[in-house]
Amino acid sequence: MFDNLTDKLDKAFHILKGHGKITDVNVADTLKEVRRALLDADVNFKIAKDFTTRVKEKAIGENVLTTLQPGQLMVKIVKDELTELMGGEVSGVNLSGNPSIILMSGLQGSGKTTFSGKLANFLKTKKSKKPLLVACDIYRPAAINQLHVVGEQIGVEVYSEPENKNAVEIAQNAIKHAKANGFNVVIVDTAGRLAVDEEMMNEIANVHAAIQPQETLFVVDSMTGQDAVNTAKAFNDRLNFDGVVLTKLDGDTRGGAAISIKSVVNKPIKFIGTGEKMDAIDVFYPDRMADRILGMGDVVSLVERAQAQYDEEEARKLQKKIAKNEFGFDDFLNQIQQIKKMGSMKDLVGMIPGAGKALKDVEINDDAFKHVEAIIQSMTPKERSKPSIIDVKRKQRIAKGSGRKIEEVNQLMKQFDQMSKMMKMMQGGAGKNLMKMMGGMKGMN
Missing domain, CATH: 1.20.120.140 (SRP54, nucleotide-binding domain)
Known part of the structure; x- marks a missing residue:
């Protein structure tokens, strides 16, 4: 980034x-x-x-x-x-209505439909809301299908009327459906074009006037740089939107849109998209982004992501296993899964102060753990629970089964042994204090 x-x-x-x-x-x-x-x-x-x-x-x-x-x-x-x-203060999304109506606007290809799904998932999992996604792109059948696929992926209902070619009617009918079925947030995905044109602007202005949304968000591809800022100005002049969403910040972006869009349209950046997965969405914090731009990392966001995956009950069980010297490869695999849920490896490394600069020329991708997972999954359940029984013959079988070299199996065994010893040492006062601190920090930010 x-x-x-x-x-x-x-x-x-x-x-x-x-x-x-x-x-x-x-x-x-x-x-x-x-x-x-x-x-x-x-x-x-x-x-x-x-x-x-x-x-x-x-x-x-x-x-x-x-x-x-x-x-x-x-x-x-x-x-x-x-x-x-970039805005100074963090700016939240307005969820005051019943239901709260959020209108998504932007050009075709900006990531609007995908982000609508990400936002629905965010509000469902982080804000305990019951969102309804609405397909109002009446020109692209693929957009309606895409929204249904996204909705199914995150477990959120999608309202659509494929035969209806009136976006205003679809949006109004969707709100009636939401009120009748207990949805408290309605996210309306609208049509986009490859460039700003009068027909598109008239249509979205009509939808906006008809449904009176509490929040109108402009979704922009951050990789388009200054063009993104100019497009934002054209939309804002017509819609007077409430906030900006920057997508594709995980790509090879130059940063111009993130830095200058606020001063041009005088509207805050509210969210950023940081990857393809449905949970790759972050609230935009100007101070944290400034830290990252200057290579200072973003420890607060890193801790927040860790806390989101932190389970106190699982942590207690893990402590007991470590104390009894029963920490095995199944537990190790579980820890890897927790790290992977925190986001892309490149993004996580960028949050560690100095790490981005130190590893500038090192290729970091999300496949970093694949060979480790392959080796562990080639072990028998008994070998995973009792690594001490893994002898040379077993290592040869594991290497063959995982398609890795015997040296890689030996290296993993050595690293696992070192980590187990370190975790055992952490069972003392320092370790217990760390666990207490993690529990106490949960939700404090």
Whole structure:
């Protein structure tokens, strides 16, 4: 996420780090590189120029030239300004109606239909809501089918009228259906086009006027950069939407849309899409995103994801197994599954401060655990529960069954043994305190 921008900003700040005396010239050179980095990320020229001007004014006011650590202070000022540029505060979704109506808008291909499903899943699992998805794309039968597939995947009902070619009627009928059947959130997926045109804008404006949604969200593909910002302005002029959704942030995005869209339309970014899975959705926190752009990681989001998978009862059972020296490969496999549920490996690594930079040239993909899982699944139930019985002959069979080399089986056994010893050591006071802390932190954020 924003790897190129992060690298260029890091090089810009390097000018101020350990290069003798800090001068007005050094600060000017740093900000020149910062502006260049923003322009390369497809940020509008005026926004980039105004941004560096504000940073320079604050830097002078904070006496950057006379401080002992000018580089760090400059990074802090840039971080604060980036946070402000992207909205400053986190902005939640309005769920005040009964039912709450959320209208999705955006161009074709922006990920609108997929995100409608992600949002429904988010509200169902995180907010305990009963959502109804509504298929109002009357031009693409594939869009209706896609929404039904998504709905089935997440266990959410989809309302559609394939023969009806009036989007306003479909939306109104869906709301009646929701009221009659106890749905408390209605998410209306509308038609998009490859470009902004009058027919599409008239149709979505009519739907908007007819159903009076509590929340209108504009979904935009973050990989389209400055074009995304221009499209957002065209939609906002017509719909006056409430917030922006940035999709495909897990792709090779330059970051221009995330950084500049708020200042152009003066509407907050509310959600981001970070992958293809239905749970790959995050609330947008400007300060956390600024940290990630500057290569500082995002520990708070990482902890939140870990807590979402943390089960106190399972943790207690695991503690007992470790105490009795009964921790086996089934338990190890279960821990791997918990990590995988937290999101893509690349995204998780990016949340660890410094890890993204340290592993910049290392290919990290979601198949990282595949060979480990294959080896464990080639073991018998007895071998998984009692790893100590795995001798050379068994290792050879496991290697053959998993399609891996015997050296890889040996390496996994060694790592498992080391981890078991470490977990056994953690059973002391430090380990118990850690478990208590994890339990206490749950839900505190």
